[in-house]
Amino acid sequence: MTTFQLLLTMVSGIVFYLFFKQLFSGSYPKRGADFDAKVADEQIGGISRPDKLFVKPKEQSDRIIQLHESADEAVEQGDYAEAIKALESALILDPHHAETQYKLAYIYLQTKAYVKAKAALEQLLAEDAAHDMAHAMLANVLHLLGEDGEAMMQHEKAIALDPEYAPHYFNYANTLYDRGENEAALIQYEKAHALDPSLEDAKKMIEKLSE
Numbered sequence: 001m002t003t004f005q006l007l008l009t010m011v012s013g014i015v016f017y018l019f020f021k022q023l024f025s026g027s028y029p030k031r032g033a034d035f036d037a038k039v040a041d042e043q044i045g046g047i048s049r050p051d052k053l054f055v056k057p058k059e060q061s062d063r064i065i066q067l068h069e070s071a072d073e074a075v076e077q078g079d080y081a082e083a084i085k086a087l088e089s090a091l092i093l094d095p096h097h098a099e100t101q102y103k104l105a106y107i108y109l110q111t112k113a114y115v116k117a118k119a120a121l122e123q124l125l126a127e128d129a130a131h132d133m134a135h136a137m138l139a140n141v142l143h144l145l146g147e148d149g150e151a152m153m154q155h156e157k158a159i160a161l162d163p164e165y166a167p168h169y170f171n172y173a174n175t176l177y178d179r180g181e182n183e184a185a186l187i188q189y190e191k192a193h194a195l196d197p198s199l200e201d202a203k204k205m206i207e208k209l210s211e
Contacts, residue, residue: 064090064097071103080111098128105134109141117141132161136168143175151175166196173205182209 067090074083087104090097101124108117121138124131139154155172162168173188186209193202 064093064100067093068100068103071107075107080107083107084111096127098124098131102131102134102137105137105141109137114141114145118145130161132158132165132168135161136171139175140171143178148175148179164195166192166199166202168192169195170199170202173202177205177209185209 067086071083071086071090074080074086084104084107087100087107090100091104094100101120105117105120105124108114108120118138118141121134121141124134125138128134135154135158139151139158142148142151142154152172152175155168155175158165158168159172169188169192173185173192176182176185176188186206189202189205189209193199193206197203
């Protein structure tokens with residue numbers, strides 16, 4: 001080995017040492033933590049090169065928590081547009097994150113974006129059919145969209161999943177009452193009040209429908 005080759009080998013060794021030291025030091029920019037993510041980490045290289053897929057679950061989880069906190073703060077300030085932006089970014093990181101889907105559907109409901117709320121809830125329930133609160137919210141959304149037949153089925157699914165939760169009966173009663181089915185509504189209001197006597201609105205409706 002010549003002197004030049006020996007020198008080149010030493011320089012290469014130093015360069016690789018410094019590179020890997022920096023790489024594993026944690027001081028390099030982390031995608032999704034230092035700037036807004038545009039594509040999920042699982043998709044990097046995976047669209048054209050499935051063999052290049054890689055994930056960073058902890059970083060995604062931390063980022064999703066940050067985005068949820070931003071969304072919660074935005075909701076408190078009445079800035080629903082910013083909350084939607086944060087939650088949609090969270091869904092880019094994890095399209096199957098149930099809490100994100102549920103929160104996003106709630107905000108869509110609050111902003112009267114009923115079709116979007118329906119889509120978000122249906123996606124959530126396709127992956128977690130046992131999410132009783134999602135069934136209940138979907139029932140309310142469907143009622144607002146005039147799809148009462150499906151709405152009542154969703155109310156019944158919510159009740160079946162958690163028969164001890166009074167608001168499920170109360171929401172079902174509201175849908176029945178809006179449809180003019182007063183006798184059926186009264187039964188559900190009574191069930192709601194029996195489970196939770198603090199539901200004053202249920203008590204008022206019972207008195208009204210019992211006159």
